[in-house]
Amino acid sequence: MKAKLDQIRQKVTEQVRNCDSTEKLNEIRVGILGKKGELTDLLKSMKEYAPEERPKIGQMVNEARAEIEKLLEEQKTRLEQSIREARMKAEVIDVTLPAKKSELGHRHPNTIVLEEVERIFTGMGYEVVEGPEVEKDYYNFEALNIPADHPAKDEQDTFYITGDILLRTQTSGVQVHEMEKGKLPIRMIAPGRVFRADEVDATHSPSFHQIEGLVIDKNITFADLKGTLAEFARELFGSGTKVKFRPHHFPFTEPSAEMDVTCFKCGGSGCRFCKGSGWIEILGCGMVHPHVLEMSHIDPEEYVGFAFGVGLERITLLKYEIDDMRLLYENDIRFLKQF
Numbered sequence: 001m002k003a004k005l006d007q008i009r010q011k012v013t014e015q016v017r018n019c020d021s022t023e024k025l026n027e028i029r030v031g032i033l034g035k036k037g038e039l040t041d042l043l044k045s046m047k048e049y050a051p052e053e054r055p056k057i058g059q060m061v062n063e064a065r066a067e068i069e070k071l072l073e074e075q076k077t078r079l080e081q082s083i084r085e086a087r088m089k090a091e092v093i094d095v096t097l098p099a100k101k102s103e104l105g106h107r108h109p110n111t112i113v114l115e116e117v118e119r120i121f122t123g124m125g126y127e128v129v130e131g132p133e134v135e136k137d138y139y140n141f142e143a144l145n146i147p148a149d150h151p152a153k154d155e156q157d158t159f160y161i162t163g164d165i166l167l168r169t170q171t172s173g174v175q176v177h178e179m180e181k182g183k184l185p186i187r188m189i190a191p192g193r194v195f196r197a198d199e200v201d202a203t204h205s206p207s208f209h210q211i212e213g214l215v216i217d218k219n220i221t222f223a224d225l226k227g228t229l230a231e232f233a234r235e236l237f238g239s240g241t242k243v244k245f246r247p248h249h250f251p252f253t254e255p256s257a258e259m260d261v262t263c264f265k266c267g268g269s270g271c272r273f274c275k276g277s278g279w280i281e282i283l284g285c286g287m288v289h290p291h292v293l294e295m296s297h298i299d300p301e302e303y304v305g306f307a308f309g310v311g312l313e314r315i316t317l318l319k320y321e322i323d324d325m326r327l328l329y330e331n332d333i334r335f336l337k338q339f
């Protein structure tokens, strides 16, 4: 028995020393210590020996087993270590290489202009409010005094979701939501996205942004409207900016006007930018129609107000001299970085 054990021990020592992978090491372990392993067989053959000899033999086998296990364990550690070393050698990290820069985003020119507009109006005591982009026909049209047969209500201009629900075509509906709250006076601007069934080109997009303005109080006059919007234009385009009001028509204001500013490129003398006129149109405005006030439960005998609507993209394009609106929607970082 002792001879057999010595033989096994010797063989295993030899095998383990020459073993160069953990898989092979495991095969050796199974071959010796496994259920059908050599050492296990030896233990099974114990019954061939006299009962008084068996404890001694058992002890010998166990000692051999412990020794072999230790051998296997040591070789395993050695193998793992050398595998790790080899990997470390292969994976050279050059810490002096320049790092890849991750691209930072950039504020969108629309956002820059909107923040400026909000700064100007909040500075004059206005509140910034929001309204829903999915809107009822009532808020987008009816409550704004826009009759059922108005061309803007045509499906060719408006995205309808159902006969009564639509994507708002203007931010003017937010005026109605604010008036319905019943808290007076009102001094608000409402920036937001609007939708129109337009083909995309250099000056049109099916989705763009407006900034609505509404003031309702006692004793408000057209002079307040003029003074406010002239101040707005001076702050946004420069202190030398002059404004001009041209009569216009909007169903929800009476009287209505469009406001032009002196061309900030040529200062009013006329250039390619203002198509030679010296003026650039930037917004629509007017005194809130008494009927609009009434529909929102405000007494037109007691309260008056003015409203205005500005196209955000229009101002952004003018301010930064961008000649194609599509550039604003492509989110090309090379374009955005310039502002």
Ligand code: DAH
Binding pocket: 169, 170, 171, 172, 212, 213, 250, 253, 283, 284, 285, 286, 306, 307, 308, 309, 310
């Ligand atoms: N909602 C108008 C439009 O989309 C713009 C506008 C004009 C808004 C006059 C107003 C206003 O509040 O008073 O063309």
